[in-house]
Amino acid sequence: AIQLTQSPSSLSASVGDRVAITCRASQGISSTVAWYQQKPGKPPRLLIYDASTLERGVPSRFSGSASGRDFTLIISSLQPEDFATYYCQHFNDFPLVFSFGPGTKVDFK
Amino acid sequence: EVQLVESGGTLVQPGGSLRLSCAASEFTFSSYSMTWVRQAPGKGLESVSFINSRSNTIYYADSVKGRFTVSRDNSKNSLFLQMNSLRAEDTGVYYCARAFSGALHGIYYPDYWGQGTLVTVSS
Numbered sequence: 001a002i003q004l005t006q007s008p009s010s011l012s013a014s015v016g017d018r019v020a021i022t023c024r025a026s027q028g029i030s031s032t033v034a035w036y037q038q039k040p041g042k043p044p045r046l047l048i049y050d051a052s053t054l055e056r057g058v059p060s061r062f063s064g065s066a067s068g069r070d071f072t073l074i075i076s077s078l079q080p081e082d083f084a085t086y087y088c089q090h091f092n093d094f095p096l097v098f099s100f101g102p103g104t105k106v107d108f109k
Numbered sequence: 110e111v112q113l114v115e116s117g118g119t120l121v122q123p124g125g126s127l128r129l130s131c132a133a134s135e136f137t138f139s140s141y142s143m144t145w146v147r148q149a150p151g152k153g154l155e156s157v158s159f160i161n162s163r164s165n166t167i168y169y170a171d172s173v174k175g176r177f178t179v180s181r182d183n184s185k186n187s188l189f190l191q192m193n194s195l196r197a198e199d200t201g202v203y204y205c206a207r208a209f210s211g212a213l214h215g216i217y218y219p220d221y222w223g224q225g226t227l228v229t230v231s232s
Contacts, residue, residue, distance in 0.1 A: 043222035
């Protein structure tokens with residue numbers, strides 16, 4: 001089964017910083033990756049899908065990219081409401097596989 | 110606004126059974142695939158099950174295969190998860206989510222999520 005790893009597992013940053021989170025797949029998976037933001041006690045929120053498509057209503061400071069087996073979520077200028085945990089997710093239609101990365105926690109420096 | 114409301118979570122003993130429900134509204138439920146995702150306390154997200162709109166494509170995580178059964182009733186806009194032979198490691202918040210397909214045909218991502226229902230497996 002395809003495994004997703006995320007790096008870093010946590011990071012400390014300040015408001016205004018540029019933040020990059022990487023998700024690496026154990027094998028090639030084309031662009032079938034999404035990114036989610038989750039705050040404590042809340043359900044996840046979809047940010048990016050198909051590796052780089054911004055979900056409606058998500059601020060443009062969020063962006064996604066893909067290069068080989070690596071997928072990257074970029075927050076161009078971190079805002080106070082962005083401190084949260086971020087997960088990547090992959091869906092493969094055959095064989096049917098549906099998996100999440102382990103998460104990256106972004107907190108205050 | 111899309112609404113998903115889970116119910117049925119409670120404290121249950123190991124080996125017991127539980128049926129979770131998810132009531133959907135404000136979208137055409139019968140047109141969408143649906144998924145259950147769980148989160149153990151303080152842990153990450155784990156996909157539990159996926160069911161397409163016509164119930165002819167179903168996925169289970171290896172950790173629940175043979176014990177959990179997903180189903181849906183499109184006439185009642187409802188999704189279900191029957192959980193049998195429950196174990197302590199099944200403890201967590203169970204989320205129901207709508208799965209939509211982006212530009213890549215047949216690839217699904219959860220876009221709208223319910224608030225979750227807590228399942229606790231303990232003696």
